[in-house]
Amino acid sequence: MNSAPSSDGTGHIALVGAGPGDVDLLTLRAVERLRAADVILYDDLAGDALLSYAREDAELIAVGKRAGHPSPKQDEVNRLMISYAKLGKRVVRVKAGDPAIFARADEEICAARAAGVPIEIVPGITTATAAAAFLGTSLTKRLVARRVQMVTGHDVDGALPSDLDLAALADPGATTCVFMGKATFPALAQKLIAKGLSAETPTVVVESLGTPATQVIAGSLSEIAARLAAAKPQGPCMILYGAALAGVGREIA
Numbered sequence: 001m002n003s004a005p006s007s008d009g010t011g012h013i014a015l016v017g018a019g020p021g022d023v024d025l026l027t028l029r030a031v032e033r034l035r036a037a038d039v040i041l042y043d044d045l046a047g048d049a050l051l052s053y054a055r056e057d058a059e060l061i062a063v064g065k066r067a068g069h070p071s072p073k074q075d076e077v078n079r080l081m082i083s084y085a086k087l088g089k090r091v092v093r094v095k096a097g098d099p100a101i102f103a104r105a106d107e108e109i110c111a112a113r114a115a116g117v118p119i120e121i122v123p124g125i126t127t128a129t130a131a132a133a134f135l136g137t138s139l140t141k142r143l144v145a146r147r148v149q150m151v152t153g154h155d156v157d158g159a160l161p162s163d164l165d166l167a168a169l170a171d172p173g174a175t176t177c178v179f180m181g182k183a184t185f186p187a188l189a190q191k192l193i194a195k196g197l198s199a200e201t202p203t204v205v206v207e208s209l210g211t212p213a214t215q216v217i218a219g220s221l222s223e224i225a226a227r228l229a230a231a232k233p234q235g236p237c238m239i240l241y242g243a244a245l246a247g248v249g250r251e252i253a
């Protein structure tokens with residue numbers, strides 16, 4: 001069960017969803033936890049703007065890749081969160097989007113529970129739905145898209161996962177949201193077309209959502225690899241494909 005912070009001085013960890021980057025898409029609960037935090041662990045993807053809600057005396061710890069420095073290992077992040085919480089601190093671990101979606105929350109929850117530290121998840125708006133909102137579209141459409149699926153394009157070694165369910169991913173009645181797929185999507189697109197998904201399937205890439213550098217790359221499934229190669233996006237990319245995306249994003253791209 002979720003454990004809200006208590007007022008008796010017991011340490012506590014909150015995994016807080018930062019949403020897609022726009023500070024006004026934080027939830028009220030996220031702002032409340034940030035304001036109350038003694039220690040905030042944050043990374044690049046979650047964005048710095050939300051740190052304006054931190055108390056002046058809060059300890060801010062960057063745990064993402066910064067200035068070419070590698071990010072701390074997951075075990076080190078777990079250790080930091082737990083050791084501060086055991087000192088009686090209110091610890092906030094900020095995560096981009098929603099903490100329950102491709103954010104390694106499970107490892108942090110298990111580590112905190114194993115250490116006997118109360119932990120809470122504060123949900124955030126995932127980049128997948130925020131990208132749809134930015135594009136002004138719905139991920140589901142009556143009689144067109146009856147299913148939404150979220151998938152990672154990135155295995156532990158950075159390659160396209162070899163055990164993806166290609167039949168599900170090639171379902172023409174689904175809208176698929178691909179996380180961490182910038183480098184591997186061209187290979188995935190080829191596999192999907194080979195599996196029978198139309199090469200004309202509308203595909204939209206939203207880069208660096210919620211920042212001034214937001215860019216949209218749109219095209220068909222067969223065109224998108226060349227468009228990605230030409231645009232060379234540097235920021236994080238949310239890739240959406242499916243019939244529900246017909247006509248979406250081309251006016252922005």
Ligand SMILES: C[S@@+](CC[C@H](N)C(=O)[O-])C[C@H]1O[C@@H](n2cnc3c(N)ncnc32)[C@H](O)[C@@H]1O
Pocket residue numbers: 020021045095096097098099100101102103125126127128178179180181206207208209210236237238239
């Ligand atoms: C580690 S996952 C985090 C997902 C996050 N928990 C969520 O719910 O959106 C990182 C991936 O999320 C997507 N992402 C995160 N922030 C993004 C942003 N500002 N713009 C576009 N995609 C983003 C990208 O696919 C990126 O590779």
